[in-house]
Amino acid sequence: MHTPFMNMTFCVRTFGCQMNKHDSERIAGMLEGLGGLMVDTVEEADILIYMTCCVREAADTRLYGQVASLKNIPVRSGSPLSKRIVAVGGCIGQRDGDELTKKLPHLDVVFGTHNLASLPHLLQAAIEEGGHQVEVLDASSSFPTELPTSREHSWAAWLPITIGCNNFCTYCIVPYVRGREKSRPIEDIVVEAERYVAAGVKEITLLGQNVNSYGRDLYGSPRFAQILKALDETGVERLRFATSHPKDLSDEVIAQFGSLRSLMPALHLPAQSGSDRILQLMNRRYTSAHYRQLVSKLRDACPDIALSTDIIVGFPGETEKDFMDTARLVDEIGYHQVFTFIYSKREGTPAASMEDNTPHEVIQKRFDRLVDIVQAHAFEKNQLDLGATIPVLVEGSSKRDELLIAGKSPKNQTVHAPVPAGKTPEQLAGSIVNVRINEAKTWYLAGDIVE
CATH class of the missing domain: 2.40.50 (OB fold (Dihydrolipoamide Acetyltransferase, E2P))
Known part of the structure; x- marks a missing residue:
């Protein structure tokens, strides 16, 4: 039976968060189902798809550099196409739309975060008709989990429980490119998890921009603790989740770390800053004291829990005192891992218009000081497992x-x-x-x- 992409190879390059990685698996599932063959390198690919992130400026720079370099890489020998088809999706596709084709004239397809299912027909149109094929929707009418998937590993699975975000942190572009928060029904999540377990999946990672608020739009109040209990009962060996917003982390969810067999003793809990003044400017809606209380409760429930976090250094207007508040928080809590970032201005977010006269050299020195604290605690935490x-x-x-x-x-x-x-x-x-x-x-x- 002839399928649209028979004898064509494709490669997916993924930048950014776990949700992008999951979207890439859906794309691979669609194209393999239509006859495509996934390959590992750009040189082998007839079709090259970039799933992009626009949370930080470096991601934009990386995308433009990689797409521009494709002009120098010829199509593979034996390809059924006269030219390589290049597509850009994900958050940069959603944000920039048709503007991308003006900046990158040899780009063939642009699609957004809400229309993964449109990619096959956009690619086919680019192959058969040429020109720029662009489709970016403002919202999604269906959940991406309705699409087929080709998982990177047979023993691990991403399982989205929400898409979108309602938090509007002032530095973050995600709500503008992923849309408003939308939860899946509990029954659908459990059925998908049961299917994975039956197929031999050992580890399931629940995904959402803020998993702790799961179900608020469907049921009137968050039901994330209920999701954790239901998935534990599927028999999965390992259960994880990302990402968890501190303002919505409930006592009921915290208690699960001490009671559920499958829930792994690890939690990523982004603090972003230890300064209450900066947290307010970020619109994070919790204080450093509240964050410390959450950590105390987590360690009471699960003394061996490994905590990780995100920290932004150099948010507009950050003073030395603000930074020292952050350094004290990181030093006091002693994380297993900290993802440290220098603030990256994102046009369209409120923080982009905030005044900041702090020299970059000062911000870089603060960043380096924080990294020293992070590394010291990461080493210290790992020493606890020697001999175990x-x-x-x-x-x-x-x-x-x-x-x-x-x-x-x-x-x-x-x-x-x-x-x-x-x-x-x-x-x-x-x-x-x-x-x-x-x-x-x-x-x-x-x-x-x-x-």
């Missing part, structure tokens, strides 16, 4: 050494171990093995697999 035997979900071979396996601990630490005799990393991928830890570095643990 930890169950590790194997992901494959280590990037450091192909004779080592790499995987994740329950606390989401990267763990390396030598491959047992007679085995390969590929054979072990997706299995859970016990590793006795004999080395603890800042960003990883290492040890030996034990029975």
Whole structure:
């Protein structure tokens, strides 16, 4: 049977958050279902699709540089197309729409965050008719989970429970490109999770811009704790979620870390700043004291919980005192991991018009000081697992050494171990093995697999 993309190869390049990664899996599922063959490199691809992020300026720069460089890469030998078809979707596609084709004239297709399902016919039109094919919708009429998927790993699955965001943090472009928050019915989520478990998935990660507010639009109040309980009952071995907004993290959800079998002892809880003044300017709607109380409750419920966070350095108007409030928060809490960012102005957000006269050199020095604190605590936290035997979900071979396996601990630490005799990393991928830890570095643990 002939399908529209038979004998054509495609490659998906993904920037940004887990939701973008999940959208990329949906795109791969659609194109494979229509006869396309996914490849790993740009040189092999007849069709190249960029799933983009516009949260930080660096993502824009990266996209423009990569698309511009394609002019120098010829189409592969044997391709059924006379030219490579290039498409841009995700958040930059949603934000810029037709403007992208003016800045990148050799771009063929632009689509947004709300119309993944339109991509096949847009690509087909670009192939058959030429010209620029652009479709960006203001809102979605369906959930992207209704589309087929081609997961990167058979043993792990992303499971979106909400799309969009209602928070409007003043630095963030996401509500403008992902739209208002929309929750899936509990029944649909549970059915999808049960299907994954039956297919052998070991780890499910629930996705949403703010999972803690799940269900407010459907049921009148958040029901995220109910979702966690329901998915624990599916029998999945490991359950995680991202991202969690502090203002909506309830005591009921916190309690699940001490009671649910499958819920991993790790939580990403973005603080963004430790200064109440900056938090107010950011429209985060919590104080540093409230954030500290949440951490205390989490550690009461699950003493071994590994916490990670996001911190923005150099938000407009940040003073040395504001920065020191942030540094004290990070030092006091002692995170396993901190994602540190220098503030990136995003046009269209309220913070973009805020005045800031702080020299970049001052901001950079603050950033470097914070990184020193982060690294010290990450190293200190990992030392606590020296000598312990930890169950590790194997992901494959280590990037450091192909004779080592790499995987994740329950606390989401990267763990390396030598491959047992007679085995390969590929054979072990997706299995859970016990590793006795004999080395603890800042960003990883290492040890030996034990029975």
